[in-house]
Amino acid sequence: MQQFFTTLLAGLTLGAVYAAFALALCLIWRSTRVVNFAQAPMAMVTTYVALEVIDHTGSYWFGFAVALLAGLVLGAVVERGLVRFVEGKSDLNVVILTLGLFVVLHSLAAIVFGQDYKSFPAPFGLRGLHVAGHDIAITGFGIFTLIAVAVVFGLLVALFRFTDLGLKMRASAFSPEVARLLGVRVGKMLTLGWALAAVVGSLAGLLVAGGNLVFPQFMDSVVVYGFVAAxxxxxxSPAGSVVGGLVLGLALSFVSGYAASDLVPITALGILVLVLLVRPGGLFSHVAERRV
Structure with missing residues (x-):
């Protein structure tokens, strides 16, 4: 029973990380209709920025804030400086561009920050909690991860469901021509979508890095599992991203805990294939009539 609860809590924490990255993919898809395969190396770069700030100032939270700000700027720069030139053309052009950016950012990170493994601090303890005489297999940082993902989920739901800004972002993504006729500044909405998605991706990078070692490829596996979760x-669907991340994290944790860790990638691939065959739009997909 102890192993079951340990595996369960580990799966929830791992799933929350996947959910954070899936939310970044969901945000950029909802606001621009683009799947950004460079999301992981962008998060990696901002995590290195946070590490540099923490090393120089000794403040985790200052580095945390700077990383999120760096993500906001990086996302806007990528959209304005690169993606803007292929928008409105074939969707494949944007995909190829993000894949190219994936390679370029890895190379630049290796040159600027080096290939050495570096320890990244965590703001809370990395030891299991001790409550009422019982050891609980979840750390303070794990609880922080769950709370952070819940907050981001709530903010995204509020953005797209209750604000005019969210409506303008959706309109710019679905029908830019009509949105322009209605007075929406589509270019700015697309830039904002990339910027906000990069902020959420930066958060995912910080959650992955906390208490672990960072190197230029440390986010590569997360982009695979995050994409499967999305x-x-x-x-x-933001709700689908969270549920998908948690379900995937739990599934992979139990496979690793009760079978073998070597089966984790195969399990993730099997889940992806099964979903694409049975429900290609995802578990939370729906088709509804849209009224103006």
């Missing part, structure tokens, strides 16, 4: 729940 597809599992539905790329267009």
């Amino acid at each position: 597809v599992l729940g539905g790329l267009d």
Whole structure:
């Protein structure tokens, strides 16, 4: 029973990380209709920025804030400086561009920050909690991860469901021509979508790095599992991203704990194939009539 609860809590924490990255993919898909395969190296770069700030100032939270700000700027620069030139053309052009950016950012990070493994601090303890005489297999940083993902989920739901800004972002993504006729500044909305998605991606990078070692490729596995989580729940659904991340994290944790860790990638691939065959839009996908 102890192993079951340990595996369960580990799966929830791992799933929250996948959910954070899936939310970044969901945000950029909802606001621009683009799947950004460079999301992981962008998060890696901002994590290195945070590490540099922490090393120089000794403040984790200052580095945390700077990383999120760096993500905001990086996302806007990528959209304005690169993606803007292929928008409105073939969707494949944007995909190829993000894949190219994936390679370029890895190379630049290796040159600027080096290939050495570096320890990244955590703001809370990395030891299991001790409550009422019982050891609980979840750390303070794990609880922080769960809370952070819940907050981001709530903010995204509020953005797209209750604000005019969210409506303008969705309109710019779905029908830019009509949005322009209605007075929406589509270019700014697309830039904002990339910037906000990069902020959420930066958060995912910080959650992955906390208490672990960072190097230029440390986010590569997360982009795979995060993408599977996003597809599992539905790329267009923030709730689906969270549920997909948690379900995937739990599934992989139990496979690793009760079978073998070597089966984890195969399990993730099997889940992805199954979802694409049974429900290609994801578990939370729906088709509804849209009224103006």
